[in-house]
Amino acid sequence: MELAFAKLDGLIPAVIQDHATREVLMLGFLNPEALEYTQRTGEVHFYSRTRQRLWKKGETSGHVLRVRQLLFDCDADSLLIRVEAVGPGVCHQGYRSCFFRELEPDSTSRIVASANSPSPMSSVCLIVSAITLGCTSLISMPPCAKATTIAWCSNSAAKPAINPN
Numbered sequence: 160m161e162l163a164f165a166k167l168d169g170l171i172p173a174v175i176q177d178h179a180t181r182e183v184l185m186l187g188f189l190n191p192e193a194l195e196y197t198q199r200t201g202e203v204h205f206y207s208r209t210r211q212r213l214w215k216k217g218e219t220s221g222h223v224l225r226v227r228q229l230l231f232d233c234d235a236d237s238l239l240i241r242v243e244a245v246g247p248g249v250c251h252q253g254y255r256s257c258f259f260r261e262l263e264p265d266s267t268s269r270i271v272a273s274a275n276s277p278s279p280m281s282s283v284c285l286i287v288s289a290i291t292l293g294c295t296s297l298i299s300m301p302p303c304a305k306a307t308t309i310a311w312c313s314n315s316a317a318k319p320a321i322n323p324n
Contacts, residue, residue: 160231160235161235162191162194162231162235162236162238163234163235163236164190164191166236167188167236169190169191170188170189170190170206170208171188171189171190171194171236171237171238172186172187172188172237172238173186173187173188173189173203173205173237173238173239173240174186174237174238174239174240175187175203175224175240175242175249176239176240176241176242177241177242177243177244178227178228178241178242178243179243182255182256183256183258184224184242184244184249184250184255184256184257184258185249185250185256185257185258186257187203187205187216188205188206188208189204189205189206189238190206190213192206192213193205193206193213194238196213196215197226197229197240198226198229200215201225201226202215202216202217202223202224202225202226203215203216203223203224203226203240203242204216216249217245217246220246221245221246222244222245222246222247222248222249223245223246224240224242224243224244224245224249225242225243225244225245226240226241226242227241227242227243228240228241229241247275248274248275252274253274253275254272254273254274254275255272255275256272259271259272
């Protein structure tokens with residue numbers, strides 16, 4: 160099957176979705192080279208329309224998107240890429256998902272998620288004992304790699320505890 164890159168000046172929009180939770184994380188664009196790199200490496204690459212170049216998600220932050228499934232629509236002109244997101248967030252503004260604002264009927268917007276926390280649609284994968292950290296209240300990071308637990312105290316100067324399982 161040949162994808163229809165020509166419909167949008169050599170680009171195809173790609174919806175990025177968490178493979179486990181089905182939460183939509185972001186939207187990006189791929190050209191044929193970005194798709195080739197994505198398929199070859201197993202990590203999502205995009206074409207930046209602003210910078211006019213190929214880039215790998217997480218190339219500076221380390222928060223990469225590992226491909227779990229590549230789907231295309233009936234017209235072969237858009238992709239759905241199901242991923243495992245490595246790191247606490249996908250959005251460059253510090254949110255788990257780039258879709259953290261809601262557009263109200265009066266065209267105003269409101270933020271519906273906290274930075275560096277799960278969006279309302281995600282499930283938290285962390286269960287941590289506050290007692291072992293000596294905390295009275297616990298702040299937990301957003302859904303993380305299945306084998307890692309990350310937490311820190313809101314009432315403490317202690318550094319985050321990272322407990323591999």
